[in-house]
Amino acid sequence: MSLKEYKPGSAFPGTVGRTLDESSPAWPRPLRAKEGAPNVLFIVLDDTGFGQLGCYGSPIRTPNLDRLAKGGLLYNNMHTTALCSPTRSCILTGRNHHSNGMASITEGSQGYPGYNGNIPFENGFLAEMLLERGYNTYALGKWHLTPAEQTSAAGPYSRWPLGRGFERFYGFLGGDTHQYYPDLAHDNHPVLPPKSPEEGYHLTEDLVDRAVDFIADAKQVAPDKPFFMYFCTGAMHAPHHVPKEWAGKYKGQFDDGWDAYRQKVFQRQLKLGVIPPGTQLSRHDPDVADWDGLPPDEKRLYARMMEVFAGYLEHTDHHIGRLLKFLEETGELDNTLIMVISDNGASAEGGPHGSVNELKFFNNTPESLEQNLAALDELGGPKYFNHYPWGWAWAGDTPFRRWKREVYRGGTTDPFIVHWPKGIKARGEVRSQYCHAIDMVPTVLDCLDVAPPTSLRGVTQSPIEGVSFRHTFDDARAESQHFTQYFEMMANRAIYHDGWRAVCPYPGPSFTEAGEGFGESKLTEERLRKLDAEGWELYHVAEDCSETKNLAHEERGKLIEMIALWYVEAGRYKVLPLVSPDKALFSLERPQISPDRKRYVYRPHTSPAPENVAVHVLNRPHSITAKVDVDGDVEGVLLSHGGLTGGYTFFIQDGRLHYVYNFVGEREFHIESAVEVPEGRTELRFEFEPTGKPDLEHGKGAPGRGRLFIDGELVAQSDITSTMPLVISLGEGLTCGRDDNSAVSTRYRTPFAFRGGTLREVVVDVSGEHLHDEKTEQKTAMARQ
Template sequence: MAQDQFHGRIGRTYDESEPWWPEQTRAPDDAPNVLTIVLDDVGFGQLGCYGGLIDTPNIDSLAEEGLRYNSFQTTALCSPTRSCLMTGRNHHSNAMAGIAEISTGFPGYNGHIPHENGMLSEILAEEGYSTYHTGKWHLTPAEATSAAGPYDQWPLGRGFERFYGFLGGDTDQYTPALIHDNHQVDPPATAEEGYHLTEDLAQRTIEFIGDTKQVDPDKPFFTYFCPGACHAPHQVPAEWADKYAGEFDMGWDEAREQILAHQKELGIVPEDTDLSPRNPDVREWDSLSEDEQRLYARMMEVFAGFLEHTDAQIGKVLDYLEEIGELDDTLVVVVSDNGASAEGGPDGSIDENHFFNNVPESLEDNLEAMDELGGPDYFNHYPWGWTWAGDTPFQRWKRETYRGGTSDPLVVSWPEGIEARGEIREQFVHAIDLVPTVLECIGIDPPEEIGGVTQSPIEGTSFAYSFENADAPELHTTQYFEMLGTRAIYHDGWRAVHPWPLGTPMTAEDLSATSLEDSGWELYNLREDFSEAHDVASEHPEKVLELAQLWWAEAGKHNVLPLDGRGVERLAEERPEPGRPRDQYVYYPGGQYIPENAAVRVLNRDHSITADLSIPVGGVEGTILSHGSKSGGYSLYVLDNHLRYVHNYVGKEEFEVVADEPLPEGELQVRMEFETTGEPNLDEGLGTPGVVRLFHGDDQVAEGEIPKTIPITMGLAAGLSCGRDALNATTDVYRDRTPFEFTGDITRVTVDVSGDTVVHPEAAMEQIVTRE
């Protein structure tokens, strides 16, 4: 505290002086707690209280005690929506047009949320709130997620006082890549011991709240609870999935009919709502074989169990708040970040890394895995027929700007602040409206500056006006949408949609909005057609032109331009990296797990791994360097005092080379050399074959063929660790001994990648956009 800020009196002695303490920042006396719960990839028609076929009693209870909105909109993608929820600004205004992994060097697209767009956490921390985040973040630039930072876009750099969760788009529910505050931590237990990430996150949320409330019970909290469910992998203990045995045997076509009927019964959609047209990408259920139906139904059972399990963890948090007397004065908001996900493709997947690497999955192999889906051995995702059903009554899904991609559940409960109970609201609400609504409920104005940074205007509109008045005219009357080249615009009950296939370059002619023939816009009157089932563009050409022009005007305001429909080229854009490209990467034991985007890339190139070791009397064992996961990767390790190298081909096969003789005692340099012996066939899921040679010093001690290697990526849950296999063991050989730490001393490990590499940009782009 500076001398000129002291308001007491300082004399020569204490008797001549008057002490003074600065006044503590306190929230307004009647300020509520705020609990924002963000579900992941949960569609409009999947929660029970929205007509879904899955039991979600805790969220349903919140709806009974509060309000459900049937016109809540998101951006159609994860990170962009979350940026809106946290800042009250549009996703392009936040530079988060997509996810940071596909950033480009333009203001709306660079993946760095400006500090002048302050987050709700930053606002409330300065207003005397405790601020906590548990779960998925995915708002840090891709190049800044390693221990090298910078940390200003990590949760603790954006106003949260405590954080426990993961930085990326998804993670394994049994072996997650966990961050506690600003450092990595190991999961506190194993799958065999009953660990599951969502349960862990709920318990941490309770602990964070309890830690403060028992010391300062009058201090309100803002808790941002984001389980990461139900994003892939769909993983849940078997008993939760088994509850739904047989419940989805009717298939996705009949499921859509049932869900719509439930929605009408609940009043969540108008009585005259039609199902949107059949999705041409989805096969009719009755056209599938019995084996396909059996497998796909089980995949949906697993998803259903995953969602109900998540609801149960939400229930634990709500029960705790009720137990400590805080629930009635907590503004609880439950949303999903986008429509249901179609990233499982037409047939679903037991491990999405097969898909990313163009490795075909056979029905026979997947049927063999069926009974274990949801467990720790698989990284599964249901087929997109269930996605389509999950977005009932709308068409399409996540990543597209039809309502199937942008319309999501919104449940609001605040017993002491909202008198209405169990009612439905039809006013248009967008993700950018959450921040101004929370601020109005608390009774504070948006700050002019945060941390010395002048703030930009909030672009959302509070929807608190609708809490007690179902018939109040909506205040958010115009909203643009843009996602990966697809566009839409909402204005006064009308919605125009311009679909665009991902990865298709756009020309000036393609973007023409001056004639109906060239523009490709569809038009829907949502006052009469809630589900966007009937395109009336040909009947109202003047309205199409009006809305198309309005879209361009809104795009100009919010950094949407230049409109970018590229796929491969967008991936190939130069962007900041965590370090300068180099031929040698040096790693040390005891450091943090290095995320995939920051780790050395060895695929499809000659490379070597050299380790400086100290071998004690009696020999050693353990991991020297591991990169990947159960879904694919490699490991240089020691077992029975013999140097070994294993290449795990996308979780399907393992190829191992073992030294002929044991490691000698004392100081020793060991080396693995990989020499490519052929060309990759990336389109067919085959990386370069090669020969692996192992060395003790200059003496070769082993040689073996690696007939096929991972072609494109180690996978979303991959990473590199030195001296241990940090998370999800790369090989079955020591999986039951994870992390299989090295028992000798490692001075350093050097990976040389001076050989050329090969990339498959189309497949890499598909991998990146599924990290939402």
């Protein structure tokens, strides 16, 4: 006799007697997806411009993504928010970024509904929706959707991936990470990479391995159960890390520079039909140097930086291909709805000259051409945290203007590929219907014949703000159902409506034309009025997709209509108040799990403390005191914060007490005790006393004197003349009793865990005055996206 099942929550349909003989059983029906329901795979690339994939006209080889486009659809009118976390919130919820409280990255949050960095639970994630429909749900790679203050072991975990509907997670919680020494989390706890760079480790390969494992684990038990996978490699965000053999494939291919790249890609885009016939290539950006006018050494350096980026992208495509091959071999590919998207345009965060250690950029520390040239042969390897100059970002967004963080189409128009052989008849066609990242969720629900839920986990749901574009899959001439879309990013504004686009750049169309760099100005009411009167541009993008003909004067009535529409949308979606990247944003206090304190206690074998919640020792007097029971041959790290790109470490080696301050990977300041650490219970202490004031605007932290003490006796002292003014680490946090991931000092190999006794605790005292310069701190923080 077959089992009798009933819907959980409904009346029990069996019978209950006094004995089993007088009773008949029935079971709550297990949650099952509809028969034949497709898998869903979102592949989210980071900082990949419209002109950087092979199928979009790039010379960079991306055969696996090209294959998806050839077997599916390539969209040329897909839009994002121009920044990573905001776009990702749209991709997963189907709501606009301000509706999600994600006006910016979580580190840039402030106390207004559209800006607080807490995605409301009434804005359910696609993972939560599909979990209730019988799907397995997996997230891999970059997350960056949890408030920065909530990413430590203290939680709360409600906004980690497992708190938002994902059953499994393997990746990193922040905005970027070292690709050879990543800051990894598995489900709700931190983990170390499975092998070292010397053993061939790279994060992208690891993520694909885990993705395959997640799928295989479930399919071997329930082969018909579909999955939703959110796969985000972290590539092509800095650091541009790739094994040398991949970068070597492009040797010499970018020697003719970014101007030539744009011309070649533009012509190929026209030939491929990726852009409409008659499209004009946008102007040479005033902030980008003419390649032909650069000195030979700069050309050599910049060309190599682009070779590394190209190798990194091809390497990423290769490993995505491994995932696709697994799906094909297991018979899952044809019934997997795949959507590939980039979260924003190409990134100009390397600055005008590029960087071999992005930590310098975040600390305002000047880059040296000589130092960068010396690093040239090792770019892409684990020693550097490199990023190309913004000339390549501009070229990567061909044919559009500008780049990430700005709302010209270079920042907001991104590659988008849809592949689903079982559900789409068309193959290898271009689609030009207007779409936005908020449309992905409703399209998936439409494909699955699932209505947006009215409630999830007992929380009443807000309306989905995107619209489905499923009707475009097999009809190239179908009208878009997305008629109006606002944009706002760091006071840059734009509005699309029915083939027209109005743009109000801030502080101007370029930094050169504005006479102000990024984060150097404040948006006042007076300036906003002037921008509304004079700063808006108007483009008929239905005929001028690359925004080359500003019609603001000729179509003044249309422009006024568009500006008014922007304000209507801004009111609807919680966009106001407008916030420019200045000190008013980053000087705000944010809610913390624990109040600020003067004494921090760390213990061995605990999870790393991320940068945002670790003790802040920069530019202030502080002490580090380790309480140790020494028993024999003692060595190892007592406390460490940072990695090879910069940080500090307090340790015992060869019987002596040591402290090393690694200044942005350039120089190690080393202090060593004159005597050995004694056996028995002992107190080991480092003290830092500033001897001058910081100059944060020019990348100089407070100089000072470091002293070592053993049981209260001074055993060494030395000056530390160069310190980091603003940021210690780009992902590698603070650890006690070991140095995880990359080593802060070249004097030992990680993890160099403490041994030869008992490390009871390490106390960091920061009761001295914190010296700081708010304006520069805020400007630098704003650059960290």
